[in-house]
Amino acid sequence: MKKKIYIKTAALSVMIAAMSLLSSCLKDHRYVDFGGSQPLVEFPVAAYSGTFNTVGLVASTSTTPFTVTVNLASPTLLSTPVTVNLAVSQTALDAYNKANNTSYTILPSTAYTTSGLTLTIPANSRTGTLTVNVNTSAIPSTANYVLPLVISSATGATPDQYNTILYAIKVKNQYDGSYLANGTINIPPSTSRTWSSRSKTLATIDATTSETEAADLGTSSYIMRLKVNADNTVTVTPSPSSANQTLQNNGTCKYDPSTKTFTLNYKYVGASGDRTISETIKMQ
Known part of the structure; x- marks a missing residue:
């Protein structure tokens, strides 16, 4: 019986202490009355x-x-x-x-x-x-x-x-964003290589021009600019910062606004002759 009385007394003491603390908090000016x-x-x-x-x-x-x-x-x-x-x-x-x-x-x-x-x-x-x-x-x-x-x-x-x-x-511009590229580069006299689902980023230069890596040569600082013309043809030129300044069109280059896809054929001058690239770049 004494044990039960002690437990009840302790519980009552905790309740009284809690009420006292709440009362003091309400009176404490450090607490904001919103x-x-x-x-x-x-x-x-x-x-x-x-x-x-x-x-x-x-x-x-x-x-x-x-x-x-x-x-x-x-x-x-x-x-x-x-x-x-x-x-x-x-x-x-x-x-x-x-x-x-x-x-x-x-x-x-x-x-x-x-x-x-x-x-x-x-x-x-x-x-x-x-x-x-x-x-x-x-x-x-x-x-x-x-x-x-x-x-x-x-x-x-x-x-x-x-x-x-x-x-x-x-x-x-509307072309700015992340893309996946599939392409092939042909290197004279008889070498070629391909890439599939290569991540590329097109960065805005102006309202119609964007910049991205050429082929799979971004680590070599081969950078191209893509200008979408009024008829959706595309002009390929080298970025002023590109390590190679001969990047240019080499066949059909166009942009499809319905699929947000660039279809490109371009080239640049290499030691053994022109390197030709065929590539599609599609927005993710």
Whole structure:
């Protein structure tokens, strides 16, 4: 009987201690009472993914849009709209470059348009958006442009710690991506070799031109450029960085947009004569 009394007494002591601890926590000002929090506005992408984010846009002769989203963090939805003012911040970009030893430059104002830098989070809503229309033809593929935005102020809410976002704008053409290649190279006088399902990456040079390894010679720095013409024929030329500068068409070279396949016949000059290549490169 005494053992049962001791057990009950111990259990009661634990309950009393727990209630005391809970009471002290509620009185402790180190604990935030979210019920009384003021509405805050933030870039949700910055909160979840960090300040620096890359926006990949397909090269186009017309402007290409992307969306900037601002989130409202509050205990309950608001019955009135919230106006959020954004600003382009060179200071934010300078701070990022200094902290990360990078050299990004601000996106030129001639390379994009917006309807303004003010957006509205409607009543009874959590998010508001702003559309940025980018002139991709004004952005070289090698450019390191960033659009740095900050929430400068808001009506009906306060900017929180996630009030800065840096969008790195990268332009790619429709051919940019991962491919599998099958091909044959013929080497005079009588040697040949083949490759099957060889992984290749086409990287954007401009809206119609991409760069990739020639044949199976990437490790030898044989790099070619593929320009898709208006009639879907393809012009093969050497990259300026290629170890061989004689790469050129040698028969039918075309692109099939329905299957996203390059069918190529090209050649380059070697010590024993022209090396001829027949190859198909299909997007994965």
